[in-house]
Amino acid sequence: MDQLLSRIPPQDINMEESVLSAIFINPKGIEEIEDLTPDDFYKSSNKKIFQAILDLKKRRDPIDLMTVTTELTKKEEIESIGGVAYLVYIADTAPVATNISAYATRIIELSKARELISTAAGIVEKGFNVKNIDQYISDSQAKILDIQTTASKDKFSTMEEIMTESLKRIEQAQKSEFKLGLNFGMPKLDNYMQVWGSKLILLAGRPGMGKSSMAFSIAVHLGFQGDMSGILSIEMDKEQFADKTLSVKADINSMVFYARDSINSYGYQRLTDAAAILSDLPIYIDDSECNIEDVKRKCRKLKKLGCKIIIIDQLNQISYDKGLTPYIGISKNCSALKMLTKELRMPILLLCQLNRNLETRSNKRPIKADLAETGRLEQDADMILFLHREGYYDKKVDESITEINLSKNRQGETGVERQVLFNKKRGMFQMGGING
Structure with a gap:
């Protein structure tokens, strides 16, 4: 199991940077990825940058290179993310996500895969010292079932879709x-x-x-x-x-x-x-x-x-x-x-x-x-x-x-x-x- 956990977890740093780059170019794009959270990012620097972007959005402040830099500086996190140079790289050099929603969905999927790997490892570890097998199985099932993508939980339908389905049934x-x-x-x-x-x-x-x-x-x-x-x-x-x-x-x-x-x-x-x-x-x-x-x-x-x-x-x-x-x-x-x-x-x-x-x-x-x-x-x-x-x-x-x-x-x-x-x-x- 140690050998398994020593492998690099599922992630795509380029995709994370592409999403952040797309937001710098078009801040309105963040409205398309409301299911994405900072914890879904694998790279720590990207987590902090995205959190800063969300904080600016919450206050309805502009989102650009200058405001994000100021926000991270205020939190004393600018150096830990790689300095202004990393922000400039994302804003000017990183590839831009042409379909930000699809990229965000993939980042969420990779995040859930990492969560499942971690949960499974914990289940295996507890299995070596199990005392109540029924409780162990029940707890293990519950933990795995709790790992769901946000998209699977939020299923909004428009009135047009609802009415169309209703008419079909009738x-x-x-x-x-x-x-x-x-x-x-x-x-x-x-x-x-x-x-x-x-x-x-x-x-x-x-x-x-x-x-x-x-x-x-x-x-x-x-x-x-x-x-x-x-x-x-x-x-x-x-x-x-x-x-x-x-x-x-x-x-x-x-x-x-x-x-x-x-x-x-x-x-x-x-x-x-x-x-x-x-x-x-x-x-x-x-x-x-x-x-x-x-x-x-x-x-x-x-x-x-x-x-x-x-x-x-x-x-x-x-x-x-x-x-x-x-x-x-x-x-x-x-x-x-x-x-x-x-x-x-x-x-x-x-x-x-x-x-x-x-x-x-x-x-x-x-x-x-x-x-x-x-x-x-x-x-x-x-x-x-x-x-x-x-x-x-x-x-x-x-x-x-x-x-x-x-x-x-x-x-x-x-x-x-x-x-x-x-x-x-x-x-x-x-x-x-x-x-x-």
Whole structure:
């Protein structure tokens, strides 16, 4: 590693001097490179010169050879940069950047490369004395993800660009045989929800309502429509998902799957046929434990794989920093996932478990106030779906009857879906795709 760090870091002194020279010739050029900072320069002299230029700009003073010399002299830095001779060289001799914006972008990229090399070296050094491997991996991921170019953070759009994109979406929706966005297989609510873009959709309910089963049923339904989904299943493992979907598609109770000699040849054939059909569904599943940084990393990877939606099961199971209360930890993770939807420009269906206080009420249907007891979730959610099966509490009521309450919808109507039934024997919900 010492040999690696002894190499000259990525840099381009000529390019740095060219940018400074361009500013001396045309001070207005600095308006084109507002993302560039003094720390992005590799050569110490160039850092100081650029800082002097920024100080003059901040005071709205003229920027030229004389004023920069005076500014550096006042800071007692004129000698450390190589004296007036170096400034004269930059102003009169150094090659001028013909495209100052492109040069500045390259200087920033080289700066980030140096930062990444330094960060990676620190990660390697700590790795020789690691005590908590999970914390070490999490901290390492966070440090690397923090190294982003300013350009990737600041993405301004003009009104013309926004309006053009909006009209394209509207025109596409008007001409399309199908509605814009994804279809969850909920006959009523699909007409209200616009599942596309940077949407955070909460699917909340008490344990036993079937949140995981609902999420998996939605993924399978989407798969039969050709829409790829990614599932981060922290709550339910992939083997359970496989058994549930096979059970429904083959119409065989999964309870007999692992009981010796309980499936005849006809049943095996149905299972084989069902597995062949389900194998073609565009679904990716990861069932490992993770913290919020793991979740963000995996979501970025799922986006690259082509997923149109990511399902996270569930919010309460994502670990958070030690020392935080569950309320604060869950709230911070939810806010981070909302920001992630904006970064990825894709919807996330986030499952959330409500606390048991609602079960003390005579009417056990969840309401938005129940979310407030779990964390600050309502503010971040674009849509909130509450899952409720009255038959779970009242044995006189058919347990297959399901209520899906669209309690919040930023861009449309709210309402209650009662046309989706729960198949208790199969552990899945009866939605269009899985029965198709």
